[in-house]
Amino acid sequence: MPTCTNGRVLFNSIPEGYPEPGKTTVYDDSQVIDTAHVELNGGFLVKILELSIDPYMRGRMRDPSVESYASAFQIGQPLNSHGIGVVIRSENPEVKKGDHLHGLFEHQNYVVRKNLEGLQVVQNPNNLPWSTFIGALGMPGMTAYTGWKEFSHSKRGETAFVTAGAGPVGSMVIQLAKLDGLRVIASAGSEDKVKFLKEIGVDVAFNYKTCNTAEILAKEGPIDIYWDNVGGESLEAALDAANVDGRFIECGFISAYNDPNGVPVRNLANVFAKSLSLNGFIVTRLQDKYFDEFYKTIPPLVASGKIKHKEEVWEGLDKVGEFILAVQKGKNTAKAVIHVGDEE
Amino acid sequence: MPTCTNGRVLFNSIPEGYPEPGKTTVYDDSQVIDTAHVELNGGFLVKILELSIDPYMRGRMRDPSVESYASAFQIGQPLNSHGIGVVIRSENPEVKKGDHLHGLFEHQNYVVRKNLEGLQVVQNPNNLPWSTFIGALGMPGMTAYTGWKEFSHSKRGETAFVTAGAGPVGSMVIQLAKLDGLRVIASAGSEDKVKFLKEIGVDVAFNYKTCNTAEILAKEGPIDIYWDNVGGESLEAALDAANVDGRFIECGFISAYNDPNGVPVRNLANVFAKSLSLNGFIVTRLQDKYFDEFYKTIPPLVASGKIKHKEEVWEGLDKVGEFILAVQKGKNTAKAVIHVGDEE
Numbered sequence: 001m002p003t004c005t006n007g008r009v010l011f012n013s014i015p016e017g018y019p020e021p022g023k024t025t026v027y028d029d030s031q032v033i034d035t036a037h038v039e040l041n042g043g044f045l046v047k048i049l050e051l052s053i054d055p056y057m058r059g060r061m062r063d064p065s066v067e068s069y070a071s072a073f074q075i076g077q078p079l080n081s082h083g084i085g086v087v088i089r090s091e092n093p094e095v096k097k098g099d100h101l102h103g104l105f106e107h108q109n110y111v112v113r114k115n116l117e118g119l120q121v122v123q124n125p126n127n128l129p130w131s132t133f134i135g136a137l138g139m140p141g142m143t144a145y146t147g148w149k150e151f152s153h154s155k156r157g158e159t160a161f162v163t164a165g166a167g168p169v170g171s172m173v174i175q176l177a178k179l180d181g182l183r184v185i186a187s188a189g190s191e192d193k194v195k196f197l198k199e200i201g202v203d204v205a206f207n208y209k210t211c212n213t214a215e216i217l218a219k220e221g222p223i224d225i226y227w228d229n230v231g232g233e234s235l236e237a238a239l240d241a242a243n244v245d246g247r248f249i250e251c252g253f254i255s256a257y258n259d260p261n262g263v264p265v266r267n268l269a270n271v272f273a274k275s276l277s278l279n280g281f282i283v284t285r286l287q288d289k290y291f292d293e294f295y296k297t298i299p300p301l302v303a304s305g306k307i308k309h310k311e312e313v314w315e316g317l318d319k320v321g322e323f324i325l326a327v328q329k330g331k332n333t334a335k336a337v338i339h340v341g342d343e344e
Numbered sequence: 345m346p347t348c349t350n351g352r353v354l355f356n357s358i359p360e361g362y363p364e365p366g367k368t369t370v371y372d373d374s375q376v377i378d379t380a381h382v383e384l385n386g387g388f389l390v391k392i393l394e395l396s397i398d399p400y401m402r403g404r405m406r407d408p409s410v411e412s413y414a415s416a417f418q419i420g421q422p423l424n425s426h427g428i429g430v431v432i433r434s435e436n437p438e439v440k441k442g443d444h445l446h447g448l449f450e451h452q453n454y455v456v457r458k459n460l461e462g463l464q465v466v467q468n469p470n471n472l473p474w475s476t477f478i479g480a481l482g483m484p485g486m487t488a489y490t491g492w493k494e495f496s497h498s499k500r501g502e503t504a505f506v507t508a509g510a511g512p513v514g515s516m517v518i519q520l521a522k523l524d525g526l527r528v529i530a531s532a533g534s535e536d537k538v539k540f541l542k543e544i545g546v547d548v549a550f551n552y553k554t555c556n557t558a559e560i561l562a563k564e565g566p567i568d569i570y571w572d573n574v575g576g577e578s579l580e581a582a583l584d585a586a587n588v589d590g591r592f593i594e595c596g597f598i599s600a601y602n603d604p605n606g607v608p609v610r611n612l613a614n615v616f617a618k619s620l621s622l623n624g625f626i627v628t629r630l631q632d633k634y635f636d637e638f639y640k641t642i643p644p645l646v647a648s649g650k651i652k653h654k655e656e657v658w659e660g661l662d663k664v665g666e667f668i669l670a671v672q673k674g675k676n677t678a679k680a681v682i683h684v685g686d687e688e
Contacts, residue, residue, distance in 0.1 A: 059617075069588075069617050231612060244413075244629075253613040264608030268575060269597040272624035273403075273413050280616035285588070 021321030140168035156181035166193035217241035365665030470647035484512035500525035510537035561585035
C-alpha cells in the first residue's frame with residue numbers, strides 16, 4: 001500500500017457563541033502516512049471507521065485553564081471523541097489485526113497507539129453495525145441507562161417527560177421508561193423526530209418549536225420524572241409541571257452551551273415547595289456500576305429491534321466542523337455519526 | 345374575670361411585592377371574650393403566649409386557587425402560624441388546665457378548640473422558655489435537623505456553606521454541621537448576625553450585604569454542602585463554588601418570595617457538570633422520620649448551652665404586620681417571636 005493522506009480535524013480557535021466550521025475547527029490534509037511501514041514501536045496502528053459527534057463537545061472548545069468534567073481541546077491539535085477503529089497492524093500482543101476498538105479517538109484517519117489505555121476491544125456477537133457502539137450501545141446509550149437506573153426511582157404508571165427525545169440518549173431513556181411501564185411525554189425539534197418518538201412508544205410526542213412546552217405539560221402532566229437534556233425554558237416548564245417528590249435527572253444543558261451568559265431559570269422555588277430532587281451526573285463517573293448489566297441486557301434488545309435507534313451518518317472527516325454546528329443547533333435528525341473510512 | 349379584648353390579626357389583601365402592614369394585614373380589637381364563661385362545648389380554651397413569624401408565611405398570602413405546600417390565608421380571617429398556648433379551661437379529658445400546647449394557632453389572644461387535632465402537649469423537662477418550642481425546638485429546628493440528616497451525607501472534614509445562617513434554621517444547621525466535624529462558611533445580613541455566627545462556631549462568617557459571596561466562596565471554597573435558605577445570587581455563587589458530588593439542600597428561597605417574576609439562576613449547567621444533587625423538602629412531609637430522634641437529642645443540648653439559639657421578641661399582636669415585613673426584608677436579628685400574652 002502506498003503512502004496515503006492522514007486527514008485530521010484540528011481545533012483552531014475558541015468560539016464565542018456557536019462554533020464556526022473553518023474557523024473553530026479546520027480540516028487538514030497535509031499529513032501523509034505509509035500504513036504498511038509506519039513505526040509502531042511495540043504498539044498498533046488503528047484505522048478509524050466511525051466517530052461520534054456529541055453535544056458535550058461544545059464544552060471542550062474552551063480555554064484549557066477553565067476546569068470542567070471533560071478536558072479542553074488543544075489549539076492546533078486534532079479533536080477527539082468516541083469512535084470505533086479497526087486494528088491494521090499490531091506489535092502489541094494484547095491486540096491483533098482485525099480487532100475492533102472503542103474509545104476516545106483523535107479525529108484523523110489513522111492513529112498509532114502504544115497500548116489499550118482508554119480503549120476496549122469490542123465484542124459484537126449480534127453482528128450489529130459498528131456505529132451502534134458509539135450510539136445506542138456506546139456512551140449515549142450508557143448515559144441513558146446509568147442515569148435512569150441510578151436516579152429515576154421509576155414506578156409503573158408514573159409519567160416521565162424527556163427532552164431531546166429523538167437523540168441517542170433521549171430515545172434510549174424513553175424506551176427504558178416504557179419498559180418500566182411509564183407514560184412518556186417527549187419533545188424534539190422537527191416533525192421527523194416527532195414521528196420517530198411515536199415509533200418508539202412515546203404517549204405524547206410534540207415539536208417544541210411549534211408547540212408550547214409549558215402548555216403541553218399543563219395539559220398532559222403532572223410529571224413525576226423529568227429527563228433534562230436541554231435546561232432553560234424546558235426546565236422551567238418541567239419545574240412548574242412537576243408532582244410533589246418529582247425526580248429531575250440533569251443530563252445536559254444544550255440550551256446554554258452556546259450562550260456565554262447562561263440561560264436563566266426563574267422558578268427554582270419549586271424545588272423546595274414540591275420536595276423535588278435534581279440529580280446531575282456525568283456518565284464516566286458512574287458507569288462502572290452499570291457497565292456489565294448494560295452490556296448483558298441492552299445489545300440483545302437492540303439486535304431484536306425491541307429497542308430502536310436511529311443514526312444520521314455524514315461521510316468524511318472534512319464534514320466534522322459542519323456536523324458539530326448542526327448538532328449544536330439541533331439540526332441533525334438522529335445520533336450524529338461521521339463515517340471516516342471503510343474496513344479494508 | 346371580666347370580659348376582655350380578643351385581639352386578632354386579619355388577612356386583608358393579597359400583596360403584589362412585599363406585604364404592607366395595615367393593608368395586607370390589619371390588627372382588629374373589636375372582639376371581646378368572657379374567658380370565664382365562654383361556651384366550650386366539650387372543648388378547651390387556650391390563651392396564646394407566643395407566635396412564630398416565619399419567612400414561609402409570605403407564600404401563604406396568595407390567591408387560594410393557587411396550590412402550594414402550605415394553605416393560603418383566607419381574606420378576612422386571622423392569620424395562623426406556629427405558636428405556644430396555655431390551657432385556661434377545659435371540658436376535654438385529653439387536656440387539662442395549665443397544659444402547654446404547640447401547633448398552628450390563629451393570631452388572636454384566645455382560641456377555643458374542640459380537640460387536639462394539629463396540636464401537641466409540650467413536655468418541658470428542662471424548663472426552657474416556652475418560645476424555644478417555636479424556634480430551636482420547634483418547626484425551624486426540626487426543619488434543620490430533618491434536612492441535614494436526610495440529605496447532607498456529611499463527612500468529617502468537608503466544607504458546608506449556609507445562608508441566612510443567623511436565623512433559627514441556619515443556626516441549627518451550622519451547629520449540626522460543626523457537631524459532624526465540618527468546616528462551615530456562613531453568611532448573614534448584619535454585623536450583629538455575623539458576630540452570632542462566630543459565637544456558634546462558624547469558621548468563615550461574612551455579611552453578604554458588604555462582602556461578595558462569590559468572591560468569598562472562590563477564596564474559602566470549594567464547598568461540599570450548600571444549605572440554601574435564599575436562592576438567587578447566593579445559589580449561583582454556590583453552584584460555581586461546588587465540588588464534584590456536592591449536595592445542595594434546598595430549604596427556602598426568600599430572595600424570590602416577594603418578586604412575582606422569580607429570581608433567575610443562570611448557571612444550573614453546573615448541576616450535571618459537577619454531578620451535584622439538589623434536594624428540596626418541606627419539613628412536614630419528612631419530619632415523622634426524625635421526630636423522636638430530634639426530641640431525644642436536641643433539647644438537652646439546648647438546655648446545656650451546647651447548642652445556642654437567639655430570639656428577637658416583639659410585644660403584642662398589633663406588631664405582627666410590621667414583624668412579618670421585617671422578616672421578609674431580613675431586618676430581624678434572630679428568630680422572630682411575637683410575645684402575645686403572659687401566663688396568668
